[in-house]
Amino acid sequence: MKIISDIPPQNVRKIQELISKKSYKDIDEFVRIAVENQISLELGEKSSLNSNLSFSSGATDISSIIGKLKIDESKSIIVEMPEPTFNDIKMPGVTEEKDMWIWGQINKILPLKFNIRYLFNLLKDGKESIELEEFYRKASELGRGFGNAMLHVDEQQDRRRDERFSIGFPIGEEKSKSFSRFCSQFIGFKREDGVLVGALFVLKFANLKVDNKRLYLGITKSGLQFAKIRNPIFDENIFEKNLSEEEISFYLNHIIQKVPGEARTFYLILDLISKQVREGYDLTNKIRDTVSSSWTDDFINTQRIGAISRLYELGLITKIKSGKFVEFDISEKGKEYYEKLIQHKIKYANNT
Numbered sequence: 001m002k003i004i005s006d007i008p009p010q011n012v013r014k015i016q017e018l019i020s021k022k023s024y025k026d027i028d029e030f031v032r033i034a035v036e037n038q039i040s041l042e043l044g045e046k047s048s049l050n051s052n053l054s055f056s057s058g059a060t061d062i063s064s065i066i067g068k069l070k071i072d073e074s075k076s077i078i079v080e081m082p083e084p085t086f087n088d089i090k091m092p093g094v095t096e097e098k099d100m101w102i103w104g105q106i107n108k109i110l111p112l113k114f115n116i117r118y119l120f121n122l123l124k125d126g127k128e129s130i131e132l133e134e135f136y137r138k139a140s141e142l143g144r145g146f147g148n149a150m151l152h153v154d155e156q157q158d159r160r161r162d163e164r165f166s167i168g169f170p171i172g173e174e175k176s177k178s179f180s181r182f183c184s185q186f187i188g189f190k191r192e193d194g195v196l197v198g199a200l201f202v203l204k205f206a207n208l209k210v211d212n213k214r215l216y217l218g219i220t221k222s223g224l225q226f227a228k229i230r231n232p233i234f235d236e237n238i239f240e241k242n243l244s245e246e247e248i249s250f251y252l253n254h255i256i257q258k259v260p261g262e263a264r265t266f267y268l269i270l271d272l273i274s275k276q277v278r279e280g281y282d283l284t285n286k287i288r289d290t291v292s293s294s295w296t297d298d299f300i301n302t303q304r305i306g307a308i309s310r311l312y313e314l315g316l317i318t319k320i321k322s323g324k325f326v327e328f329d330i331s332e333k334g335k336e337y338y339e340k341l342i343q344h345k346i347k348y349a350n351n352t
Contacts, residue, residue, distance in 0.1 A: 231247060
């Protein structure tokens with residue numbers, strides 16, 4: 001049946017933007033999906049945005065992607081690599097690992113969970129590692145498909161930018177640059193001076209070895225533990241949250257034990273927010289008083305934004321719109337974790 005309807009020009013422009021991003025094949029597909037979702041809402045039916053997502057024909061088949069990310073129960077033996085060490089730190093003004101912040105552009109946990117789960121599934125029984133370049137290629141391609149599928153979900157669920165599950169995945173228009181950022185930030189690499197950088201290494205979930213001048217990527221004990229924890233999207237087909245409570249708990253306990261720089265970063269920001277320093281600009285100024293004097297304002301701002309994003313994704317802070325600005329507050333979970341950090345005597349010496 002054909003139905004003619006007048007759509008306001010501003011809405012038409014928004015629909016056309018979504019089509020240009022390949023979220024939908026055409027206006028007809030957009031309207032059909034919109035109608036189906038509205039009928040579900042009006043009739044009180046369970047939203048099709050949960051286990052039965054409506055993906056456009058132009059979107060990558062999410063079921064085939066998730067199939068590659070589910071836990072492979074047949075993998076009874078995984079050879080673990082030792083954790084990387086960071087005795088030679090190259091961050092400006094930082095000489096000890098406990099003062100080393102995670103690079104600010106590593107702003108989400110889901111992409112690194114994606115990579116460590118995929119690495120786990122690629123390692124066959126008894127196999128210790130995979131060539132780094134091979135993993136780059138495979139993870140980037142799968143990550144692009146997954147990211148585009150999550151972008152579609154984000155738009156269907158009208159998520160705000162900082163809540164989007166697609167952030168961090170290689171979905172940029174310039175594919176090669178997007179892949180490069182994804183690999184360098186959410187996997188990692190070995191610099192010419194031998195220092196390992198990138199999320200999987202700094203968080204000690206993975207390590208590298210050299211064999212015949214080639215680099216091979218393997219998983220550590222901590223990475224193996226994190227990879228095995230069930231994820232709402234990968235294992236349950238639930239698209240309303242991107243991390244399980246068990247994953248969040250593991251991450252928060254892990255950084256206390258193994259990643260002191262991340263734990264101290266979280267302490268610093270939670271401590272400042274608890275003292276009513278709640279806007280981004282004010283936080284940057286206060287952080288400047290604590291960290292190395294060699295850190296520029298731009299560098300501090302990048303680091304602060306990334307840390308805030310991770311804290312928010314982990315549910316430790318909340319955001320409140322205050323006029324033109326956003327203010328941060330500590331959630332109940334954040335208060336509990338803040339007390340736990342104090343109990344473990346994790347704090348900045350200059351932040352008392």
